[in-house]
Amino acid sequence: SARCPVSAAAAEAPVLPTRRDDPLDPPPELARIRSEAPISPLSFPDGATGWLLTRHEDVRAILADERFSADRVTASSPVRGRPPFKEEDRPGMLLTMDRPEHTRLRRLLTPYFTTRRMQALAPRVERIVADHLDALRAAGPPADLVPSFTLPIPSLVICELLGVPYEDRGRFHAWSAAALSLTTTDAEVDAARLALTGYMRELVAAKRREPDDALLGTLITAGTDLTDAELTGIGRLLLVAGHETTANMLALGTVTLLTRPDQLRAFRGSPDAADRAVEELLRYLTIIQFGTTRVAREDVEVHGRLVRAGQTLVLSLPAANRDPGHFDRPDELDVTRPPSQHVAFGHGIHQCLGQQLARVEMRIALTALFDGLPGLRLAVPADELRMRHDMAIYGVHELPVRWEV
Numbered sequence: 001s002a003r004c005p006v007s008a009a010a011a012e013a014p015v016l017p018t019r020r021d022d023p024l025d026p027p028p029e030l031a032r033i034r035s036e037a038p039i040s041p042l043s044f045p046d047g048a049t050g051w052l053l054t055r056h057e058d059v060r061a062i063l064a065d066e067r068f069s070a071d072r073v074t075a076s077s078p079v080r081g082r083p084p085f086k087e088e089d090r091p092g093m094l095l096t097m098d099r100p101e102h103t104r105l106r107r108l109l110t111p112y113f114t115t116r117r118m119q120a121l122a123p124r125v126e127r128i129v130a131d132h133l134d135a136l137r138a139a140g141p142p143a144d145l146v147p148s149f150t151l152p153i154p155s156l157v158i159c160e161l162l163g164v165p166y167e168d169r170g171r172f173h174a175w176s177a178a179a180l181s182l183t184t185t186d187a188e189v190d191a192a193r194l195a196l197t198g199y200m201r202e203l204v205a206a207k208r209r210e211p212d213d214a215l216l217g218t219l220i221t222a223g224t225d226l227t228d229a230e231l232t233g234i235g236r237l238l239l240v241a242g243h244e245t246t247a248n249m250l251a252l253g254t255v256t257l258l259t260r261p262d263q264l265r266a267f268r269g270s271p272d273a274a275d276r277a278v279e280e281l282l283r284y285l286t287i288i289q290f291g292t293t294r295v296a297r298e299d300v301e302v303h304g305r306l307v308r309a310g311q312t313l314v315l316s317l318p319a320a321n322r323d324p325g326h327f328d329r330p331d332e333l334d335v336t337r338p339p340s341q342h343v344a345f346g347h348g349i350h351q352c353l354g355q356q357l358a359r360v361e362m363r364i365a366l367t368a369l370f371d372g373l374p375g376l377r378l379a380v381p382a383d384e385l386r387m388r389h390d391m392a393i394y395g396v397h398e399l400p401v402r403w404e405v
Ligand code: HEM
Pocket: 070, 094, 095, 096, 106, 158, 237, 238, 241, 242, 243, 245, 246, 249, 287, 288, 292, 293, 343, 344, 345, 346, 347, 349, 350, 351, 352, 353, 354, 355, 357, 358
C-alpha cells in the first residue's frame, strides 16, 4: 500500500519525555534516547513533527549553526501551554532574533552585563541578601524561602538594574508566572504577555520623559537608536529572564545542598569552592527543563536524518548536561568538578546575557544563606516538596525550612 512515509513517521514519533523518577534528575527516558541515537523524531502538541537532540556535542553544534533560527514565532513548543510568540512580540526580543538584527541589540546590551560590571554589583547584592536574612531571623523559623529569599533577591536586583519600581513586583511576578505556566490556557498566557508588554511600554514612556541612571534610562540617554517598542521588548525580556531563572536556581540549589550534606560541606569549604559549586549546580539542575528550540531555515542533514526547512528542533539542555559522552559520572553532583562547558546558559550567539549576574547572585546568596541560618534544614520531607513540573522553568513552588535560633 502507498503509505506516506512522512505521516508514518509522524504517527510513530514520540513526544518529549517529561516524567521524572527523581525530582532532581531529568526524565530517565531522555537518557535512553540519548544513548540510542544522536537525533530522533519528535511529535509536538500542535501536530507538527520535528526533532530532539540530547547529546552535548550536537546541542552545542546546532546552537552555533546559523542554518538554524532562534525564531519563536514559527517554532513549535514541545510541551502544551507554551503558545508561540506573535509578530508584535518581536521588537527587542533578542532571544528570538537571528543575525544581523540580533547582533545590533546584543552589541548595545553586552557592555552593561560584563563580568566586571556584574562584579561591581556584588556589594549591593550582599546588602540585599543580608537585609533579607535579617528579616528572616527577625521573624524566626519556620519560613518559606521562596517568597522571603529566593524570589525577592533576584527580583530586587533586576529591578534596580533596569530601573523598574520594586513596588510593582506583585503584578509582574503574577504575569511572568502565568506566562511560564504550562497549565494556563493559551489565552491566559497571551493575556499575561500582553499585560507585561503594556506595563513595560508605560514604564519606557515614563523613562523617555524623565530618564534615570538605571539601564532603561541609560539606553535612552546614551543616544542609541532603539525605538520605544524595542526598549519595551528588551525591558520585558530582561525583567522576566532576570528574576524567574535565578530565583529557581537559588531555591532548587538550596534543596539540592540540603539533601546532600557532603556536598554542602564541600561547598562551604572556600569562596573558590562556591564558584565551582554554582557551576555544578547549574549543570546538574538545568532548570530550563524542556531545553530550547531552533527552526531549520533550510533542509539540513543531521547525522543522516533529513531535517526539513521549517521543522523545529528541541535541544534538550538537561540531557546534554548529563551526557556521559562529555561528562565523567554525569549523574553525580560533585561541587568540586572542574569547569566543564555545561550548556545551562545555552551556547552560541544567544548564550545567556545575564549569566555573570546570575553567578554573582547565586554565589553570594547561597553562601550567605548557609552562613546566616545555622542548622538550616527542610521543614518537610524532601519528597513532599511541590516541584515545578508544571512550569517552563523547573524548581520548587515552596521551600519550607527551619533553623537553629
Ligand atoms: C538567554 C538560562 C539568568 C537574561 C538564556 C539562554 C539560557 C538561559 C539557556 C539561552 C536560550 C536560547 O539559546 O534559546 C539562564 C539561567 C539563568 C539565567 C539558567 C539563571 C541561573 C539570566 C539573568 C538574566 C538573563 C539573571 C538577566 C539579567 C537572558 C537574556 C537572554 C538569555 C536577555 C537572551 C540572550 C540572547 O538572545 O542573545 N538564558 N539565564 N538570564 N538570558 Fe538567561
